[in-house]
Amino acid sequence: MDHTQVVVIGAGPHGLAATAHLKRAGAEVLTFGEPMGFWRTMPTGMLLRSNWTATSIAEHVGPLSLTSYCESTGTDVQRPVPLDSFIDYGMWVHATVAPDVDRRRVVSVEQEPRGFVVALADGDRVAAHKVVVAAGIAPFVNRPEVVASLPP
Numbered sequence: 681m682d683h684t685q686v687v688v689i690g691a692g693p694h695g696l697a698a699t700a701h702l703k704r705a706g707a708e709v710l711t712f713g714e715p716m717g718f719w720r721t722m723p724t725g726m727l728l729r730s731n732w733t734a735t736s737i738a739e740h741v742g743p744l745s746l747t748s749y750c751e752s753t754g755t756d757v758q759r760p761v762p763l764d765s766f767i768d769y770g771m772w773v774h775a776t777v778a779p780d781v782d783r784r785r786v787v788s789v790e791q792e793p794r795g796f797v798v799a800l801a802d803g804d805r806v807a808a809h810k811v812v813v814a815a816g817i818a819p820f821v822n823r824p825e826v827v828a829s830l831p832p
């Protein structure tokens with residue numbers, strides 16, 4: 681099996697940021713995940729609580745920053761940043777740095793002598809020298825029984 685240099689698991693803000701920086705450093709990167717997927721599950725109309733700088737993906741100064749996104753696409757983003765605007769910005773980062781994101785689900789990562797084997801839900805396996813896990817917080821949801829009957 682050929683080894684990819686780096687596999688990044690996650691195509692949210694952190695996975696896209698890791699992908700951007702690794703590619704800039706010249707690494708061969710394969711990124712898995714649903715681009716900005718978790719953010720589409722958040723409440724409609726939500727405003728981000730992070731400020732402008734902290735809402736930038738990968739860098740707050742540079743070609744991927746939120747400011748650069750606004751300038752290069754002619755988009756006017758409000759402050760605080762609305763959820764829809766942040767998703768649009770994340771998708772722009774995705775299209776800019778990793779348009780080839782593989783949406784298949786990773787089911788396991790196993791160590792082997794030359795690195796890792798990443799197993800996918802469809803049975804495919806990818807060998808990698810390094811693996812970055814940026815899988816987010818969604819799998820850790822704990823909804824206590826006492827609030828289970830409340831609407832989302």
Ligand SMILES: Cc1cc2nc3c(=O)[nH]c(=O)nc-3n(C[C@H](O)[C@H](O)[C@H](O)COP(=O)(O)OP(=O)(O)OC[C@H]3O[C@@H](n4cnc5c(N)ncnc54)[C@H](O)[C@@H]3O)c2cc1C
Nearest residue numbers: 690691692693694695713714718728729730785786815816
């Ligand atoms: C209601 C709410 C409001 C928030 N507001 C803010 C805010 O204003 N500002 C802020 O900075 N943060 C906010 N957060 C926190 C924010 O959600 C996380 O900090 C952020 O999403 C983390 O980004 P991430 O890239 O690490 O993970 P995520 O955005 O969760 O991305 C995870 C990625 O991993 C992929 N993935 C997961 N498991 C697998 C797998 N097994 N195989 C393949 N891919 C996988 C997913 O498809 C996705 O692409 C908020 C969170 C919530 C719930």
